[in-house]
Amino acid sequence: MDALRPSSHCRRSHARGSTRVDLLLLVAALALPVVDWLSGGLGLIDPMKAIFIYAILGLGLNIVTGFTGLLHLGVAAFMAIGVYSFAILTADIYPFQLGFWPALLLTIPIGAFAGFLLGGPTLGLRGDYLAIVTLGFGEIVQDVLRNLETITKGTQGINPLPPPTLPLPTAWGGTNGWYEFQADTPQPWYYLFLLFLVLVVVANRNLERSRIGRAWMSVREDDLASKSMGIPPVKTKLVAFATAAAIAAFAGGLWASSLSSTGEPSNYDFQVSILALCIVIVGGMGNISGVLVGAMVMIGVNDIVLQKIFSWMAKQELTSTGSVFGSPNNWKFLLFGLALVLMMRFKPDGLIPARKPRETGSARSATVRPKGEAS
């Protein structure tokens, strides 16, 4: 594996290469609505929203799992925190009744705070124990959301929630100077969410090259060595954890607005955390372009390709609705499971492997410490 990694002298060209992938994806994303329109509506625009939101969620998780090397199995909980704080801040049954923009911006500090609260006491734990703590937290959040019906409306969810608004002169079709996004015109949603994704990508690229980004990666490679270089591992991990939680909560805010409802709490269960993890792993842990590709592959296959295949098969009467094999939803777990197992076996660095500092000595990768070493 080491031999395949780019060595330090081609570092620059590699970095330029991944920016090129980003730009290529951006051009494709900008052109997609035109293609969709020219071809008479393939119905690709609406599912793309989910891809953008999951890409944002994946980018958040990538900070913890990719850059910092901590397995995080509860990212959906922070998404749920974003969803419900957006809902509580905006819905008219609560006293706040903020608009789309202030509520969306507030999900960021709320998420960061939640991440801080969970991460503070637990980030000193060993890797697999931390994974379990994040998993347990995810379950607790979901149970609390389901059981505190007086606040969260239980399985009914909170709705309706406000769509995004943009200032638009009345002469151009706005009402009172504002344009409110409509559920039946997907294009504005598409471009707005794409813009958010671009912002998150740019922020991630900058974080990656910043002092804290380098600290994350150094903790990932060897936290004892970083400690002796003056980088406090737990504090560094905590910043990563809180940043990821903030990004996940932001993705949650977008999700809530696009659904106009919180949906039921089980929409943010372990499966979603694993889906986000699949996105990061399939794409390439620690690689921003990789996460984008991972989101397209995982959500694209799940929401678009599988649905198309099954509706085609149903039309050809190859499957019956009564059969357990006939619904794409019934194949989801198998798909995620195989993706994880096969990637780990044959391509543990993902479709687009991240550039990693050259390792000397053992072939053990980043996330692993010698057995039993206290952290």
Added chain:
Amino acid sequence: MELDVQYLLQQLVNGLSNGMISALIAIGYTMVYGIIELINWAHGDLCMLGAFFALTLIGALGIGAWSGPMAAFGVVILLLATAGFCGSLNLIVDRFAYRPLRRAPKLTLLVTAIGVSFIFVNLGLFWGGLPMTVFGEGNAAAAPKNFPAIVPATPILGGEPGQVTLTVRDLMIAGVTMPLMVGLWWLVRHTKLGKAMRAVAQNPTAASLMGINTDRVIGATFFIGGALGGFGSVIYAINNGTIGFQLGYRAGMDAFTAAVLGGIGSLPGAVLGGLLIGVARSLSDGYLEARWTPTLVFTILILILVFRPSGLLGLKSKEKV
């Protein structure tokens, strides 16, 4: 409100009874963790598949209609066959999914185990969708399946209102789990295989230098852990009355919490943890509300990990670099 002693005792009996099942499943987690430091995520789902296997076997052999001594014989057949099925399946998974990754980072192995768990869940969903009478034909694949009460819940002690009741089923649970635990303890302490397992757990490299076939020992560990999970899944299904493809997650998390509470890697710890978790669950069901029980279990799990990661009976520190 005065303390109702009878109610409390009844909750304790139920809790111990359920706790023994958790303990049996927890041993599977703790054995595998002890030997290769893998949290075997798929273990709970392996038990779920075991329950489906047992139900299929009941349908195929018509065990549900057997009575008297034949019913007891049926239970023995079910237990042994399911244990064999789960053990073999666990062995196969180790051979094809985990063994190629022996030298890979630990988290690679953990992610693989999560993947295997998802594959198992999906297989359970498909299995439940098979058109079999015993699954209730016409039922949706995801619907819970009734598991026939081949061991009746006849009280052998008490039974009247206001008395603490102990049923045949509780007795069956104790009668299955206790000999297994003693047997396992004997196997690990007093056989050559047990000695090899302890050696591999302590230091795989040194063990292989001493001529121990580590892959075979690890495989045996997976088989034994899986087989105990198979026993656990049958008595779980009989005790619970229904099974569904998602039971592995909850049952597995309870058992895993039990293993961590007792000290992961420690066999007596898994048993103690299982009993404690069982009692905590039934007290929560009885005195709080059942819907908060999972929250309680996960809170216990997080608190132990934060404040005493080595568990109640685990070694204080495992410095073995």
